[in-house]
Amino acid sequence: METSIGALIAASAARFGEKTALVVDDRRFSFAELDRLSSSVATRLQQRGYGQGTTVSLYAPNSPEWIIAYYGILKAGCVVNPLNPMLTGPEAAFVVRDCGAAVIFGLGDKLQMLRPLLGEGGPVMVSFQGSADSIEAFTDWSEDPVDLALQLDQDRLGEISTIGYTSGTTGKPKGAMLTHRAILLNVAMTATLHRRTEADTVVSALPLSHVYGNVVMQCAMAYGMTLILHSTFQAEAVLRSIDTYRATLFEGVPTMYLYLLDFPDFHSYDLSSLTRCTVGGQTMPVAKMREVETRFGAPLLELWGMTELGGLGTTHALLGERRLGSIGLPLPCMQARIVANTDPSQALPPGEVGELALKGPLTMQGYLNRPDATAETMDAEGFLHTGDLAYMDNDGYIYVVDRLKDMIITGGFNIYPAELESVLCEHPAVAMAAVVGVADPLKGELAKAFVVLAQGQSVSEQELLEFCRTRLAAYKVPRLVAFVDDLPKTGSGKILRRALR
Numbered sequence: 001m002e003t004s005i006g007a008l009i010a011a012s013a014a015r016f017g018e019k020t021a022l023v024v025d026d027r028r029f030s031f032a033e034l035d036r037l038s039s040s041v042a043t044r045l046q047q048r049g050y051g052q053g054t055t056v057s058l059y060a061p062n063s064p065e066w067i068i069a070y071y072g073i074l075k076a077g078c079v080v081n082p083l084n085p086m087l088t089g090p091e092a093a094f095v096v097r098d099c100g101a102a103v104i105f106g107l108g109d110k111l112q113m114l115r116p117l118l119g120e121g122g123p124v125m126v127s128f129q130g131s132a133d134s135i136e137a138f139t140d141w142s143e144d145p146v147d148l149a150l151q152l153d154q155d156r157l158g159e160i161s162t163i164g165y166t167s168g169t170t171g172k173p174k175g176a177m178l179t180h181r182a183i184l185l186n187v188a189m190t191a192t193l194h195r196r197t198e199a200d201t202v203v204s205a206l207p208l209s210h211v212y213g214n215v216v217m218q219c220a221m222a223y224g225m226t227l228i229l230h231s232t233f234q235a236e237a238v239l240r241s242i243d244t245y246r247a248t249l250f251e252g253v254p255t256m257y258l259y260l261l262d263f264p265d266f267h268s269y270d271l272s273s274l275t276r277c278t279v280g281g282q283t284m285p286v287a288k289m290r291e292v293e294t295r296f297g298a299p300l301l302e303l304w305g306m307t308e309l310g311g312l313g314t315t316h317a318l319l320g321e322r323r324l325g326s327i328g329l330p331l332p333c334m335q336a337r338i339v340a341n342t343d344p345s346q347a348l349p350p351g352e353v354g355e356l357a358l359k360g361p362l363t364m365q366g367y368l369n370r371p372d373a374t375a376e377t378m379d380a381e382g383f384l385h386t387g388d389l390a391y392m393d394n395d396g397y398i399y400v401v402d403r404l405k406d407m408i409i410t411g412g413f414n415i416y417p418a419e420l421e422s423v424l425c426e427h428p429a430v431a432m433a434a435v436v437g438v439a440d441p442l443k444g445e446l447a448k449a450f451v452v453l454a455q456g457q458s459v460s461e462q463e464l465l466e467f468c469r470t471r472l473a474a475y476k477v478p479r480l481v482a483f484v485d486d487l488p489k490t491g492s493g494k495i496l497r498r499a500l501r
Helices: 005-016 031-047 064-075 089-100 108-118 140-141 181-194 210-224 237-245 253-263 287-295 373-378 417-424 459-469
Strands: 020-024 028-031 055-059 077-080 103-106 124-127 160-165 173-180 200-203 226-229 249-252 274-281 302-304 311-315 335-339 354-359 385-394 398-403 408-410 414-415 430-438 446-452 479-482
Touching: 005 064, 005 210, 020 031, 020 108, 020 302, 028 031, 031 140, 031 160, 031 311, 055 089, 064 077, 064 103, 064 140, 064 210, 064 373, 077 089, 077 373, 077 417, 089 108, 089 274, 108 124, 124 140, 140 311, 140 398, 160 181, 160 274, 173 181, 173 200, 200 210, 200 237, 200 414, 210 226, 210 302, 210 311, 226 237, 249 459, 253 274, 253 373, 274 287, 287 302, 287 459, 335 385, 354 459, 398 417, 414 417, 414 446, 417 430, 417 446, 417 459, 459 479
Parallel strands: 020 226, 055 077, 055 103, 077 160, 103 124, 200 226, 200 249, 249 274, 274 302, 446 479
Antiparallel strands: 020 028, 160 173, 302 311, 335 354, 354 385, 385 398, 408 414, 430 446
16 A cells, blocks of 8 residues: 555556556546646645645546646645535635635636635636636646656655545535545555456546545556546446446446436447446445346445545445345444444444444544534544444344435334335336425324336326335335426435435
8 A cells, every 4th residue: 555645646657657547538648647747736736835734625527637636736745625516606615715725726617606705815726727817727737847856755644635525414514534544545445345456447427526436536546447437427428438448347326327227228338348336325226236237237336435434434345245235344444333323332233223333544533623523423432423324234234224314204103215215116117216204294204205207107106105005114105206307416426315305
């Protein structure tokens, strides 16, 4: 394992040289080229006085420039702050001020939007799209001569490398502080468990700003894989990439797979090169997972992670037993326990549902400037309380039931939306489903289902409810059904239940 994230791409350039590391649209970059360009960015940062302790934000969708800037920031010894490109101007401005970013790399229109919000004397702004008033051009930064004195051999493992912000669904977003060690160890273990090597070509449309997309990118860069990167997810484009580049690995969130399964010309593309796929970010109906394995012709490895871990916390190993519906086992360096909601210090036995908690070197150092929030999330033993309801089986495999905040309580009974969504998706006419709680004066909450039908399919509300009644206890059956054309999603493709509420 390297001693810093910045040294990772330099080591790969030494090993893999002119091999193609990255393909975005019709642009190709070798490992050596990414290393040279990111060193130029690092040189410019250091020449401008930005180094250890300086935070630098990235505010753009997937692109080669994002990756070059990312490694340049870390080579310079700075701390990287990846911003979700879907954040509005005020949301992004809050994060930039909160983390004290001195420089922002991003798209010109986003930077133009931020400029008046941050005021005079704000961060230096560098655009991937060329210069403008008070905004510098990225090409001027990435084509600078490299300073040979640039030091990449420093041991930064214990230093903060990343400040990743939570989505802020229950208030202002919080900045999780992650060390170089946490990120590099996550990448090394993910690659080992999934058997990622230089023989692999991976297709991904996961946002690089999201921990899942970041680990996919880092594994490709560290282990000599070729990354076919999409700026946004489009089913046909992804299928074409898998076919054209003979990809061995596709990685995505559940909604991506649901769109791919529902794509009318799915069978026109040859996916036989795939040797495995991964899915994470949200629970996925088991019926749809089985369909993916059948139609893609490859095993589907479910994984689970979060911002506060800098990537994965659990996964299935490629050469181990797979249990569909389970998020697998904790990474070998991590401990996991299920704790009671009423008493977080009480570990629950196998089969009982409680909150998933993890401890180990992947966990964050805390939330930036938020000791109160840190104390609420990390207990005295060092366990990170995830907010996910889950249970373990007798062999230690973990099954996520739902998010604690998404649980519906109707007439005193607990209902887990993911269970209802899984049943709804078993119906052949259903492509996607999401369930949320709506207020009810008598029972407190009722379960309402939002359903997207599969291409060319039809089903009535009554037929769906009857289907559910044969598979769910009476109190779990949705009381309301709305048929919709699509479901709201986050930038990483997860279904956004709070928007449905």
